[in-house]
Amino acid sequence: MTISPDLSAFHPRRAARPAMIALVFACAACSGAPDTGNESARGEPANVVVANQVEASPNMADAPTGVSNSATIGGDGSEIRLDPLAPVDLADAGLPGELGCTFSSPGLAPGVFVPLLVAKGNVASRDAAIGIVKVAGYVERVAAPGGFDAMAKGTSFSGKGKTIGIALTGPATGGGESPSRPATLTYDRADGAKRIFAGTWQCGP
Numbered sequence: 102m103t104i105s106p107d108l109s110a111f112h113p114r115r116a117a118r119p120a121m122i123a124l125v126f127a128c129a130a131c132s133g134a135p136d137t138g139n140e141s142a143r144g145e146p147a148n149v150v151v152a153n154q155v156e157a158s159p160n161m162a163d164a165p166t167g168v169s170n171s172a173t174i175g176g177d178g179s180e181i182r183l184d185p186l187a188p189v190d191l192a193d194a195g196l197p198g199e200l201g202c203t204f205s206s207p208g209l210a211p212g213v214f215v216p217l218l219v220a221k222g223n224v225a226s227r228d229a230a231i232g233i234v235k236v237a238g239y240v241e242r243v244a245a246p247g248g249f250d251a252m253a254k255g256t257s258f259s260g261k262g263k264t265i266g267i268a269l270t271g272p273a274t275g276g277g278e279s280p281s282r283p284a285t286l287t288y289d290r291a292d293g294a295k296r297i298f299a300g301t302w303q304c305g306p
Contacts, residue, residue, distance in 0.1 A: 176294025183288065183298065184235040185215035194233045194240065196221040200249045202230075204267060204286050206300030217286060217298060218265065220258065222249035232258055234265065253304040255284065262291040267302055279305025 173181045198221030205214040220232025226248035233240050243260035245252055258265040266287040273280035284302035289295050 171297040171299075173294055173296045176290055176292040179294070181288050181290060181294055181296040182237045183217045183286075184238060185217065186219055186233065186235055186240075190233065190235060190240050191219060194242075196231050196233065198222040198230060198249065199224055200304065200306055202232075202249075202252050202267075202302060202304035204284065204298075204300055204302050205281075206286070206298050214300075217300070218243075218258070218267075220245065220252060222247075222252050224249050226250075230256070230258075234260075236263075249304070255302065264289045269302060274301075279303055 173179070196219070200223075201219060201221040203216050203220075204218040205216045207214050218232055218234050220230045220243070222228070222230030222245075227246075228248050229244040229246055230248055230252040232243050232245070234243060235241075241260055241263075243258035243263070243265055245256040245258045247256065252267075255267045255269045258267070266289070267284055268287070269282050269284050271283040273282045275281060281301040281303035284300060286298040286300065287295065288298070
């Protein structure tokens with residue numbers, strides 16, 4: 102049974118902003134995942150250094166919009182839309198936790214990856230990992246039990262009217278302290294609608 106913690110107890114930690122802004126683009130250098138549907142991130146395009154010291158694509162914020170790698174099925178017929186998270190979204194969220202994970206999915210432009218979910222949690226802790234997604238332009242919080250340790254292996258996040266499952270689909274690719282792994286993000290909405298995104302899951306400092 103997935104437990105959805107009371108997220109009102111979590112408050113932004115301004116001191117954590119620089120680390121999270123770097124973390125959000127941790128999968129920017131990954132390659133080989135299928136195309137997916139994403140909309141341009143709000144805010145200015147950013148040249149940032151990701152957690153594994155690989156430079157992100159400078160036009161990441163200009164990724165094409167409206168492309169899907171699975172259609173929304175079920176529910177009331179309305180589309181499930183996840184937009185890329187921008188650096189300002191991470192800064193405003195101030196997610197608590199020692200280490201983080203990012204689900205990123207590629208756009209149409211070669212080598213351009215966009216972060217759809219970013220979460221942080223503490224190591225060896227029962228406290229929930231806290232993350233954010235941007236649903237149709239609105240940043241919303243989600244949580245998963247078990248802290249960073251459980252999250253790194255793939256987990257299920259819950260939030261208002263939604264459950265988001267991260268499933269690892271292959272071995273880690275590349276080296277470094279925070280290698281990425283192919284994964285899927287499955288968004289289940291409370292009205293029965295579902296959409297699956299393919300991409301990568303990267304966890305670490």
